[in-house]
Amino acid sequence: FLVSFNAKIEGRTTASVWDFGDGTIVSNQPFASHAWIQPGIYKVILTAFNDSFPDGVSASQIVEVSGTVYYVDQLSVNPVFPYTKWATAARTIQEAIDAGAVPGRLILVTNGVYDCGGMSVVGAMTNRVALTDPAVLASVNGPAVTLIVGAPGPNGTNGDGAIRCGYIGAGALLSGFTLTNGHTRANTSGSQDDQICGGAIWCEYGGAVSNCVITGNAADRVLGAG
Numbered sequence: 001f002l003v004s005f006n007a008k009i010e011g012r013t014t015a016s017v018w019d020f021g022d023g024t025i026v027s028n029q030p031f032a033s034h035a036w037i038q039p040g041i042y043k044v045i046l047t048a049f050n051d052s053f054p055d056g057v058s059a060s061q062i063v064e065v066s067g068t069v070y071y072v073d074q075l076s077v078n079p080v081f082p083y084t085k086w087a088t089a090a091r092t093i094q095e096a097i098d099a100g101a102v103p104g105r106l107i108l109v110t111n112g113v114y115d116c117g118g119m120s121v122v123g124a125m126t127n128r129v130a131l132t133d134p135a136v137l138a139s140v141n142g143p144a145v146t147l148i149v150g151a152p153g154p155n156g157t158n159g160d161g162a163i164r165c166g167y168i169g170a171g172a173l174l175s176g177f178t179l180t181n182g183h184t185r186a187n188t189s190g191s192q193d194d195q196i197c198g199g200a201i202w203c204e205y206g207g208a209v210s211n212c213v214i215t216g217n218a219a220d221r222v223l224g225a226g
Contacts, residue, residue, distance in 0.1 A: 002033040003063065009048045017056075019045040021063075037136060038106055039067040068105050070096040074112030086110075092117030093129045093137065093148070103134040103171070110140045115149035115181075118163055125185050125195040127167040131207070134171030143178040143213040150182030150199065150217065158220040159186040164199055165217065170206030182217040184224070197224035 007016060007030045018026040020034045021042035036042060042063045047056040070082065071089035080088035082099040089110075090096040094117040096107045119130040128150050131137055139146035148166060153159035162183035168174050182199040194202055199217035201209055217225045 002035045004031070004033045005044065005046075005061075006031055007046055007048075009046075011050065013048045013050050015049045017047045017049075019047070021045070036063075036065045039065050039069060041065075068100055068102060070099050070105065070107045072096045072107065072109040072114075074110075074114060094119050097129065097131060097135065097137065100135075101133065105135050107135060107137045108140060109138070109146055109177075111145040113147045113149055115147075115151070119167075121167050121169075122194045123185070123192070124160065125202075126161075126163045127202070128163055128165050128182070129174075130167040130169075131172035131174065132167070132169045134169075136173045136175070138173075139176035142176045143211065146176060147178045147180060149180055152181075152183045152218070153185075158183050158196070158199075158218055159188075164202060166201050168201060168203040168207035168209060170204050173208045173210065174201070174212065175210045176212065178213040178215065180214075180216045184219045184221075186220045193221065196220040199225045201226070 018032045022036055026032050043060050044063055045058050045060045047058040049056045071086050072093050073089040076089040076091050078088055079090050083090040083096045093114050118126045118128050120126050121130050128148050150165045151163040153161035165179040165182035179200040184199050185195045187196050197219050199219040200214045214226045219225045
């Protein structure tokens with residue numbers, strides 16, 4: 001949700017800068033609004049400059065952004081629903097996704113090879129992970145150490161029983177994973193494009209993927225592997 005800010009600066013200024021504490025900088029705006037993606041405590045700093053104060057004069061305000069975080073650890077020794085602590089983290093990503101329904105929630109995944117679990121969204125096409133509502137699925141340490149792994153069908157390639165790495169719905173974000181070995185169904189089953197394309201990811205309009213490595217996937221439709 002957007003938070004609105006109002007700059008109250010006495011005297012003439014040559015410039016002013018908002019720093020929202022998450023890498024976002026806005027210059028020369030008397031009114032500013034900002035929304036943070038992840039929960040946390042952020043220090044918002046407003047700095048004004050003029051000839052008398054070339055280094056600027058600053059004021060700050062602490063903003064606490066709260067929100068439910070669901071945790072995933074492949075090696076969790078005590079998974080307990082709804083997985084809101086590392087000590088009770090889910091072992092599969094889909095379990096943690098399904099544990100909540102609040103828009104904008106964060107599903108945080110630690111290092112591991114995630115090759116279990118899944119969900120069908122369209123037809124019989126299974127996805128290892130499926131974000132069907134606005135949520136953020138992110139790894140702790142990036143794609144080098146956090147893998148989402150699909151699977152071929154029983155015939156060893158695309159076809160019934162294959163598993164795509166991920167489905168990303170409108171408003172959802174997937175960030176910081178390697179997506180590999182994903183496969184799709186085969187067109188011989190009468191499947192539509194959303195079941196025979198995107199062995200790694202099927203991303204609906206309005207969904208997003210960032211900071212991911214997509215490698216070693218397959219799809220029934222030509223050029224549809226990634």
